[in-house]
Amino acid sequence: MHLLKHLRQLNGLQGLRQAIRQVSSAPTKPSALQYERDPQPLFTDAETQRLLQSMTQLNLDRVYRKRTVPDNSSETKFMTNEQLDSEFQDMVVRAQHMLQMPPIVEIKKDVQRVIAKDPALKDFASTKYVFTDITFGRRQSERKVFVRETDGTLEYANLDTIKRMNQLYFPLEGRQSYIPRMFALEELLSKCLTEHKYEFILDRLLVQYEPHEPEFHNISARVFEHLNESKQFDLLRSTRHFGPMAFFYAWHRCIDDLLYDMIRRDYLHNAVELIALSYKVHQIPVEYEATLTELDKLHPTPSQKALAELRSVFRRPEDQQGIEQEINTAIGKTEQDFAADEISLKFIEQYIASEHSLKKVQLELAVQTLKEVNREKLLLFQGLKKAHGVQAS
Amino acid sequence: MLPIARGIYGGLVNITRNSRGALHTASAFRCKAETSTADAESPEADGEDNSSSSAPDPKDRSKVIPVETSMRYLKSAAYKQTYGEDFVWTQYRRNHKGMYAPRKTRKTCIRQNRISTGNPCPICRDEYLVLDYRNTELLEQFISPHSGDVLSYSKTGLCQKTHLRLMVAVQQARDSGYLTYDVPFREYDYSEYYGQEQKQKA
Numbered sequence: 001m002h003l004l005k006h007l008r009q010l011n012g013l014q015g016l017r018q019a020i021r022q023v024s025s026a027p028t029k030p031s032a033l034q035y036e037r038d039p040q041p042l043f044t045d046a047e048t049q050r051l052l053q054s055m056t057q058l059n060l061d062r063v064y065r066k067r068t069v070p071d072n073s074s075e076t077k078f079m080t081n082e083q084l085d086s087e088f089q090d091m092v093v094r095a096q097h098m099l100q101m102p103p104i105v106e107i108k109k110d111v112q113r114v115i116a117k118d119p120a121l122k123d124f125a126s127t128k129y130v131f132t133d134i135t136f137g138r139r140q141s142e143r144k145v146f147v148r149e150t151d152g153t154l155e156y157a158n159l160d161t162i163k164r165m166n167q168l169y170f171p172l173e174g175r176q177s178y179i180p181r182m183f184a185l186e187e188l189l190s191k192c193l194t195e196h197k198y199e200f201i202l203d204r205l206l207v208q209y210e211p212h213e214p215e216f217h218n219i220s221a222r223v224f225e226h227l228n229e230s231k232q233f234d235l236l237r238s239t240r241h242f243g244p245m246a247f248f249y250a251w252h253r254c255i256d257d258l259l260y261d262m263i264r265r266d267y268l269h270n271a272v273e274l275i276a277l278s279y280k281v282h283q284i285p286v287e288y289e290a291t292l293t294e295l296d297k298l299h300p301t302p303s304q305k306a307l308a309e310l311r312s313v314f315r316r317p318e319d320q321q322g323i324e325q326e327i328n329t330a331i332g333k334t335e336q337d338f339a340a341d342e343i344s345l346k347f348i349e350q351y352i353a354s355e356h357s358l359k360k361v362q363l364e365l366a367v368q369t370l371k372e373v374n375r376e377k378l379l380l381f382q383g384l385k386k387a388h389g390v391q392a393s
Numbered sequence: 394m395l396p397i398a399r400g401i402y403g404g405l406v407n408i409t410r411n412s413r414g415a416l417h418t419a420s421a422f423r424c425k426a427e428t429s430t431a432d433a434e435s436p437e438a439d440g441e442d443n444s445s446s447s448a449p450d451p452k453d454r455s456k457v458i459p460v461e462t463s464m465r466y467l468k469s470a471a472y473k474q475t476y477g478e479d480f481v482w483t484q485y486r487r488n489h490k491g492m493y494a495p496r497k498t499r500k501t502c503i504r505q506n507r508i509s510t511g512n513p514c515p516i517c518r519d520e521y522l523v524l525d526y527r528n529t530e531l532l533e534q535f536i537s538p539h540s541g542d543v544l545s546y547s548k549t550g551l552c553q554k555t556h557l558r559l560m561v562a563v564q565q566a567r568d569s570g571y572l573t574y575d576v577p578f579r580e581y582d583y584s585e586y587y588g589q590e591q592k593q594k595a
Contacts, residue, residue, distance in 0.1 A: 097580075200574075212586070
């Protein structure tokens with residue numbers, strides 16, 4: 001009886017193990033949305049990069065948020081204005097570096113490349129031999145790794161082995177030699193997603209996987225899809241993942257939710273850029289470059305904007321433009337912004353009217369609301385200007 | 394019934410193995426039998442007392458409390474009344490002779506499923522605080538908001554065994570995504586991924 005019971009227990013365990021194995025393959029199973037052709041040329045295009053960077057925005061508070069790392073000491077210094085200004089410039093450059101987008105490349109296929117077959121070496125050893133070139137300073141992708149199989153074949157190692165050897169000899173900080181449970185088990189990943197830990201998942205994904213691995217594509221696609229449903233796009237704004245996310249939506253023709261979010265938050269120039277990006281990706285013959293150049297003239301780039309915000313500490317209260325500045329800050333917009341809004345609204349309405357938009361009613365409503373708010377703001381702006389005797393241009 | 398039998402069997406084996414310490418093993422045997430009954434009972438009925446003769450022993454730690462109960466406890470009014478807004482370790486003070494506390498805390502507070510000390514550590518003294526990777530609310534109390542590390546036992550006063558369990562639970566929680574942490578920044582060398590022609594462009 002005992003034996004029987006033991007057997008049954010063992011069987012039960014095996015069933016459990018199988019279940020775990022089935023579950024564990026779930027997050028890495030191919031998602032519905034995949035890049036069907038190589039997205040790299042489009043992604044690395046200079047114009048696309050500019051659009052994505054502009055959409056990401058640059059919020060210094062968010063980029064330099066307090067991190068819980070072992071050493072996060074701060075330093076206090078006395079500086080002259082010139083030194084402070086150069087420090088500000090450095091800070092913006094460093095922030096741009098922190099927003100470096102992870103590359104989007106095709107999934108790399110594993111090909112077996114045999115160098116030599118030596119049947120004489122068969123059963124020379126009971127294990128495989130892996131040879132790795134560990135020359136200092138060589139790039140990871142250029143590192144040569146070979147495997148001598150037990151049947152005497154000498155061949156190039158597969159991608160998995162190369163990654164493991166690289167991690168063994170030149171460890172990347174934060175990467176595990178095993179698959180983290182978070183990525184291995186379906187329920188843990190979906191739990192993280194429902195708790196909106198998007199940035200954490202994506203950060204961890206970057207460290208754990210290479211951009212050309214299928215797991216990288218599948219999990220990031222899953223995160224973006226979930227994000228598109230929960231509509232918490234603001235969680236990724238001004239992080240390095242916003243660009244790839246926007247690109248993903250543009251590629252898979254589902255920009256409408258993101259567009260709605262941008263309109264609602266009054267980031268109209270970003271909305272125009274997103275539409276332009278989707279036109280560019282799908283090669284839709286709509287003229288968007290003229291609108292973009294016009295907007296670029298009126299809008300500073302994110303880095304310029306951040307720098308201007310930092311430099312506002314130099315401004316003196318008794319300056320000439322004091323009152324005009326005050327009006328601008330009270331309204332939250334300048335005259336240029338109003339002009340830019342008009343151009344971008346025209347462009348967005350054109351998009352909504354076209355057949356490319358899927359959620360027309362929602363977008364139209366958002367645009368209408370924004371228009372009304374803008375009109376009120378404009379009236380207030382003009383009224384304030386008149387009351388303070390600032391010359392209207 | 395089966396666990397009791399197994400417990401008795403184990404005890405017998407012990408006795409036969411080292412017949413010299415017969416008295417000692419006998420007492421241990423009784424203890425073991427008790428724990429096994431408690432283990433058998435706990436999944437079925439919580440209300441039933443295993444020591445039916447007298448009032449429950451406050452130092453007894455043989456009963457296994459499930460994590461779900463602990464998680465509910467941390468949200469309950471009873472917890473609030475006990476600890477208030479503080480962490481579970483804030484009000485704890487170590488007992489020691491002289492001015493300075495020994496460098497290390499005691500090895501363990503619980504021996505043979507009983508509290509063996511008068512001043513057990515903050516986790517051991519409250520049996521409803523269960524260290525587990527799912528119990529994030531408890532784990533977060535032991536993580537420094539500045540460095541993200543697990544706080545030292547010299548600060549929290551945990552016994553060595555519990556501290557080790559805490560470290561394991563925190564690692565598991567981070568691995569499973571229950572606790573978030575700041576992942577190290579990964580810098581990409583684009584030329585590695587985009588090939589030669591891109592390098593010339595940039």
